Amino acid sequence: MAAELRRNALRLSCVAALLAVTVAAVKSSVEGASLVCVLSLGAMIYLGTGLRWTLKGQSRSLGDLVALRVARKAVAWVGRRQRVRLEADTRDVRRAQEETLLKRLRRGADTWYGKQHQFSSIQDCETFRQRHPVTGYDHYSELVERVAAGEERVLTADKPLVLAMTSGTSGTSNMLLSTKDTSTEFFMQGVAVCLDVMQRAFPATAGAQRTAKFFYMPAFRQSAAGVPIGPNSSSPAASRHLLRLYTTPAPAFRVPGERDALYLHLLFALKDASVGTLESNFASTIFYAFRTLQERWVELVDDVESGRIAAGLDLQPEVRSALEKLTGPDPGRGAELRAQFLRGFEGIALRLWPHLNLVLTVDSGSNQIYGERLRRHCCKGVPFYSPFYAATEGLIGVNLWPLDDRRRYLLCPRSMFCEFLPEGSLEAEQPNTVLMHQAQQGHSYELVLTNAAGLYRYRIGDVVKVVGFHNQCPLVEFQYRRGQMLNVRGEKVSEAAFLAALKRTVDQWPAARLVDYGCAESGILGEESGGAQPHYHVFLELSGVRNLTEEQRDKLDHSLQEDSAVYRSFRFKGSIGPMRVQLVKEGTFQELKGLMTASSGTSPNTFKMHRVIRRKDCASFLLGKTIS
Numbered sequence: 071m072a073a074e075l076r077r078n079a080l081r082l083s084c085v086a087a088l089l090a091v092t093v094a095a096v097k098s099s100v101e102g103a104s105l106v107c108v109l110s111l112g113a114m115i116y117l118g119t120g121l122r123w124t125l126k127g128q129s130r131s132l133g134d135l136v137a138l139r140v141a142r143k144a145v146a147w148v149g150r151r152q153r154v155r156l157e158a159d160t161r162d163v164r165r166a167q168e169e170t171l172l173k174r175l176r177r178g179a180d181t182w183y184g185k186q187h188q189f190s191s192i193q194d195c196e197t198f199r200q201r202h203p204v205t206g207y208d209h210y211s212e213l214v215e216r217v218a219a220g221e222e223r224v225l226t227a228d229k230p231l232v233l234a235m236t237s238g239t240s241g242t243s244n245m246l247l248s249t250k251d252t253s254t255e256f257f258m259q260g261v262a263v264c265l266d267v268m269q270r271a272f273p274a275t276a277g278a279q280r281t282a283k284f285f286y287m288p289a290f291r292q293s294a295a296g297v298p299i300g301p302n303s304s305s306p307a308a309s310r311h312l313l314r315l316y317t318t319p320a321p322a323f324r325v326p327g328e329r330d331a332l333y334l335h336l337l338f339a340l341k342d343a344s345v346g347t348l349e350s351n352f353a354s355t356i357f358y359a360f361r362t363l364q365e366r367w368v369e370l371v372d373d374v375e376s377g378r379i380a381a382g383l384d385l386q387p388e389v390r391s392a393l394e395k396l397t398g399p400d401p402g403r404g405a406e407l408r409a410q411f412l413r414g415f416e417g418i419a420l421r422l423w424p425h426l427n428l429v430l431t432v433d434s435g436s437n438q439i440y441g442e443r444l445r446r447h448c449c450k451g452v453p454f455y456s457p458f459y460a461a462t463e464g465l466i467g468v469n470l471w472p473l474d475d476r477r478r479y480l481l482c483p484r485s486m487f488c489e490f491l492p493e494g495s496l497e498a499e500q501p502n503t504v505l506m507h508q509a510q511q512g513h514s515y516e517l518v519l520t521n522a523a524g525l526y527r528y529r530i531g532d533v534v535k536v537v538g539f540h541n542q543c544p545l546v547e548f549q550y551r552r553g554q555m556l557n558v559r560g561e562k563v564s565e566a567a568f569l570a571a572l573k574r575t576v577d578q579w580p581a582a583r584l585v586d587y588g589c590a591e592s593g594i595l596g597e598e599s600g601g602a603q604p605h606y607h608v609f610l611e612l613s614g615v616r617n618l619t620e621e622q623r624d625k626l627d628h629s630l631q632e633d634s635a636v637y638r639s640f641r642f643k644g645s646i647g648p649m650r651v652q653l654v655k656e657g658t659f660q661e662l663k664g665l666m667t668a669s670s671g672t673s674p675n676t677f678k679m680h681r682v683i684r685r686k687d688c689a690s691f692l693l694g695k696t697i698s
Contacts, residue, residue, distance in 0.1 A: 135278050138314045142265075142276065149266030152258055156468075159483040160543035164507045166483035168195050174487060174520055177251075181223045183213065183524065195487075195505065204491070204500060204518055204527045207244045213524075214245050220295030225524025233293060234302035236462045237676050248302045251522035252464045259482050260465040264457035271472040272453065274427040279346025280317045281430075282339035284355045286328050286674045301673035302462050303351070317342045321392040328664075328674050330383045332362055333370070334393070340407055341374055341400060345423040348449070351675050353433035353440035358660055360415070360448040367411045373397075375404030417450040429454045434477035435548040436565070436678045439573075439584055446583075459548065462676075463530055464521045467546060478537055478545045481506065486522075490515035493533060496552060503527075509536045509544045516552060533564070554682045558591050558604035559645050561636045565681050571629040572608075579622055581614035586659035589682050590689040592647075598693060603647035609654050609692040616653070617698045623651040653698040665691060 159166035175192050178184040192198050203209075216224050218233055230247040237243065269276045283306060290300035306312045307323035322334035336359065339345055350356050363370070373380055377399035379390055410421040420426055429449055433441025433456050441454060459467035459479035464486060467479030481488055489503035493514040503518055514535045520526045531553060534546035550565035557563070568589065576584045590607045592599035599607065608626065627649040631638035640646040659679065665688065667677050683689045 134314055138278050141314075145262055145265055146269060146276070148258065149262035149264075149269075152263050153266050155484075156259070156263060156480075156482070157541075160480070160541040163483050163542040164505070167487055167506050170484050171195055171198060171487040171520060174522060174526075177227055177522070178225070178524065181225060181227060181524075183225050183526075187526075199489075199503070199527070202527050204503065204529060205525075206529050210246075210525065210528075211244075214247065217247060218245070218293035218295065218297060218299070220293075220297075226522075230297060230523070232290075232302060233297050233299040234462050235300060235671065235673075237672050237678050243670050243672060245299065246302075246462050246525070247523040248462075249523045255485050255522060256460070256465045259485050260458055260460065260468055263468050263470075264455075267468070267470055267472060268428070268430070268455055268457070272428050272455070274425075275347060277346060279344050279425060279427070280342055281315050281347040281349050282335065282342075282345050283316045283318060284332065284335050284348075284350040284359050285318075285323065286331050287324055287326050288673045288675065289326070289671070300671075301676045303673065303675050317345060319393065319396050321389045325385060325389060327384055330385065332359060333366065333380065333383060335359070336363055336366075337370055337373055337379070338396075340370055340422065341397070341403060343403060343406070343423065344425050346425055347428045347430050348419070348426070348452075349430040351432065352678065353429075353431045353437040353444060353454075354663075354677075354679060355674070356429065356431055356449075357440040357444055358663075360418070360444070361657075361660065363418075364415055367407075371404050371407045371411065374407060375399065375401045415448055417448070419449045420451050426452055428452065430457065432456050432458065434459075436681055438477075438569070439586065443583070443585065459546070461530055461532070463519055463525060463528065464523065466517070466519070466532075470540070476537075476547065478547055480540050481544050481546060483543060487520035489518040489520075489527065490536075491518050491529065496533075506544060507542055511536050511538060514549055553684075554680065556589055556591060556606055556682055558593065558606070559640050561634065561640055561646070563630065563634055563637055567633055568630065568681070571633050572626060575626040575629045576612070578625055579612075579615060579618065583613045585611040585613055585656075586679065587611065588659065588662070588680065588692060590692070591682075594683065594686055594689045595693065596686070598690060599650075601647045601650075603644065605647035606649045607689070607693070608649055608651045609658075609696070610651065611654050611656065611659050613656075618651065618653065624648070626651055652693070652696045654692060654695040655697045658692065658695040661695075662688060662691060 172193070175184070175189040175198065179189040184190070187202055192201065210225070213224050214233070217230060222229060226247055226249050228249055228251070230249050231253065232248045233245050234248040235243045235245055285306060287305055288301045288303055290298045293299055305323050306316055307320040313320055317338045318335050319338065322331060322338065325331040325334060348356055350359075369380055377397045379385070379393050379397065383390075385393070407422065410418065413421070429444065429452050431441070431454070433454055441456070445454060453473075455469070455472040456477050457469055457472075458465065459469075465482055466486065467481045469477065469479050471478060483506065488506050490505070490509045491501050491503050493516070495501040496516055509515065512535075514533055516533050517530050519528050519530055521528070531551050533549045533552060535549050536544045537547050538545040554565050555562050556568060572587060573584065576582050588609050590609070592601060592605045592607060595607065599605070627641070630649070631641055637646065641648075663674075663677060663679065666672065666680065667674055680688075683692065
């Protein structure tokens with residue numbers, strides 16, 4: 071008993087330290103005595119409600135419960151403060167943006183790059199835009215290599231935490247700098263704000279229920295100077311405070327193989343009937359987790375009942391031993407699970423976890439179809455919250471309207487200095503841009519960003535549509551990646567336009583449900599494509615049907631013609647041949663994901679499916695999986 075009390079006291083002291091760091095991070099004016107009161111109050115609030123949360127949790131010690139509750143209170147407090155500041159900034163966007171830009175320039179003035187561009191002499195936005203060109207990755211590639219080789223103060227005042235690899239959705243994967251400043255901003259302006267939004271919209275998420283987080287151990291290598299190179303993400307296992315939030319124990323987060331790690335995520339989630347949230351970076355990860363659950367539920371239930379870890383998993387002996395110490399036979403829970411699985415998979419999430427409050431994941435852009443499929447089937451009845459609009463370059467926007475079906479993101483005025491390149495000028499060599507307060511509702515733009523990690527007036531390739539304003543600040547919807555357009559004759563069909571036509575067409579095919587899709591221009595396939603005129607190959611993974619008539623396939627071509635006058639004109643003239651719609655076998659796009667991540671080094675946590683296939687080997691792979 072005394073030992074447990076000492077452990078609880080230690081945990082509380084750790085959380086107190088965490089809260090103190092958080093308070094300092096926002097430069098709070100709270101005096102030392104007030105801080106003690108805050109800590110004491112947080113602990114008292116938690117202890118007063120401890121019994122209620124203990125009943126919901128599974129095998130949670132009092133110390134863990136107190137630590138979790140106080141930590142969440144601390145972050146929620148930061149979130150409320152940041153939300154107030156965000157609201158103030160949206161009322162004077164021009165001032166907030168200029169202050170953000172000048173802060174970036176002052177921070178970088180003594181770097182090699184800052185001296186080359188005379189940042190110290192720039193006093194306003196207009197001078198910066200007149201002097202500094204709009205840039206792409208080629209502008210920085212040699213400078214990033216210098217940083218990787220160990221040269222300091224090239225692009226940033228501080229040494230980067232990691233050389234972050236982009237997902238490569240529009241082509242090759244690029245290497246960018248990620249710094250302490252970008253990480254702090256993501257937490258303060260993104261995570262903390264969205265936690266406040268989430269807890270207001272879904273109050274039950276403030277409780278002590280654990281989250282099933284689907285995350286895979288990133289693979290890093292070292293640059294010549296010893297700087298880590300890899301995805302811009304870190305494992306929850308890096309923080310024991312974070313681990314308290316999740317069903318998956320630390321050893322499982324360190325399993326390198328995606329297939330084996332996913333099995334363990336599912337196993338420990340199934341053991342906890344009180345799971346409150348399902349979480350991943352992207353909806354595709356949760357979608358494929360449920361597909362794996364459908365394939366392996368018998369094996370998983372057997373492991374829950376017996377308290378064993380499946381022998382077929384490729385685990386290091388010490389990892390297996392550590393995990394087995396955390397499991398135990400639970401025939402009662404196994405029987406519950408088996409009964410639910412035998413009823414089928416529609417609405418399975420709420421039947422496995424009756425207290426499930428939320429699915430927390432990005433389900434916009436290329437992940438839209440996965441979110442829609444989950445809401446219709448496995449996660450039926452569970453609300454979704456898509457919290458961020460972010461990229462390797464940093465935090466771009468936050469979703470303040472979690473109950474809205476439309477995924478609108480409020481641009482964060484103090485995260486990056488943001489310019490808007492009109493969609494009609496995307497091909498211009500040095501295009502003119504407009505600022506945040508000049509953007510027009512209903513217009514589409516490519517984002518041009520100046521961040522805290524050495525990128526200035528940088529075209530990130532994302533095209534967004536301004537769909538409204540919150541006070542003076544634009545609300546945007548993601549439209550497409552600049553490199554993900556179908557374009558065989560200059561028609562430039564965007565991902566958003568193609569998907570709209572595809573969804574409308576699939577709705578006309580009886581019993582068909584869209585699982586995944588990809589397109590390839592005929593030139594990519596060469597002689598394999600067939601046909602004299604350039605055309606699109608459309609690869610569809612459907613459920614509910616195994617074949618389509620020629621008339622049904624033609625409907626997709628007609629739907630796109632209805633939406634795109636340019637495409638219709640080229641089809642009418644015969645300059646573009648008819649689309650070739652091909653069905654591929656179940657699981658094809660999951661295999662394609664594995665092929666793409668293995669060849670590019672992209673982390674499964676940050677991978678986004680390429681809707682326009684630019685690699686011949688990937689297009690040939692899809693062609694080889696055709697069943698109809």
